Amino acid sequence: MNPTSVSPSAAVDAAQDSRAFRLGARVGYVVLGLVHVVIGMIAVSIAAGAGGGEADQGGAMEQIARVPFGVVVLWIIVVGLVALGIWRVGEAIVERDPHTKRRWGRRAKEIGTAAAYFAIAGTALVYALGGRSDSSESTRTLTADLLANPAGVVLVVLIGLLVLGVGAAFVVRGARRDFEKHLSLPGGAVGGGIRALGVVGYVAKGVAVAIVGVLFVVAALTHDPEKTGGLDAALRSMAELPFGRVLLWLVGAGLVIYGVYCFARARYARL
Template sequence: MIPDSPKAAASAAQSSRAFQIAARAGYVVLGLVHIIIGAIAISVAVGAGGGEADQGGAMEQIARVPFGVVVLWLIVLGLFALGVWQIAEAFLERDPDTKKKWGRRIKEVGTAVAYFAIGGTALVYALGGQSDSSQSSAKMTADLMAAPGGILVVVLIGLVVLGVGIAFIVRGIKRSFEKHLSLPAGKTGDGIRTLGTVGYVAKGIAVAVVGVLFVVAAITHDPEKAGGLDAALKSLAALPFGQVVLWLVGAGLIVYGVYCFARARYARL
């Protein structure tokens, strides 16, 4: 039987056992990507190089290992499934408060877009291509700044990204991520809460710095200052005690990756 509405289709997708397994696999591959990004950030902090500390850098590292292309395709499938799941969540949002309902829908769709973007990066590498997020960000920023009102648009993008980073930090401190999990009692549940708190705060710091870079690029009229996650993390190294901060953020991203593994097991789907 073919569902006769988008909401019915979303409900059918969520009730599919195969789709639930694919969505949980998406959390696993998301965790793998964050662990690799965190490891690259730490290698940068200790002066060992390591490549780009972003999704592209993580995919490049995966592509180099035996059967790396197979892993990349699994990442593509897992993250695309997770993205579709988030879209289904948006359709099925039932909060009676209209403002809250649409706010949550926007958040769910935004999360889905992020999953699709990471999955798209994996797809590029799975097909044998490469991606340079720093150059892409600089070019996009330069094009926007050259357009009428472009400076304001770049500032708004930076503020939105900064807001997302702050939201991650707040979510970690308040442990609001718990409502999406079915945690067991005892030390296992406590351990997962700790992983989530540390991971969300670390990821929030990294994302917030990306937003700050966009604002700085707009204020200084220098699109080269804008960059993705790699540029944000490496900019931390230039601060006083920056290498220590970068090491801690990198370790926190690894913790977030481990949390994603736990989320794959205990997420409410």
């Protein structure tokens, strides 16, 4: 063996130790927070009956694009989330849990999280280049294509249950404060405040994601792709429930809080 050869995990470790890599990941958390704050504000606006646009990543990017220097901010979002996604892929590569099942489970979680960051970065890139994205329509088209197949109902139900599971995981993570393991929090009121932000933010995001999963299951059982949709459709469906506008206001405020938590995470994340 060539003594100068370097293993992939060692190369990733070296890259993650670089100051530029860590800075890029922290910027990623900042822009992730910004996106959630904007989505939450749109949801609160919908709850108040003021419209406000689409309460999803595309709607957030559209709002950002309208402000002065918005295109610059969109490019920062692209770079930050790509850097954060690459960081999570690196975490998957260097995962060393001695238990095989747990190790691969954590790797799958890191890759899935990275994919979500890359997807949001892709949406930001579309708007930075002057385009538009309709995630709800894309979701309905995908659902319709799946339902057109013999096993389509089963596939859509499985997708719905998977998304519902992700939402439930966010709720559990917030309720159990599992997110603290990834932070180096200060003591006193600052640390307690960040914990509170994390609990509320994770639970609110989990509820929003879980409703997206429920819509997939409803679409499958009714064989109606119009029943499904992305985050915007989920939040608007929430508004139609008894006391739904109050619930939507709370979830929207919770998403804003999750965004603020992401700002704190950019400072205190263990990288």
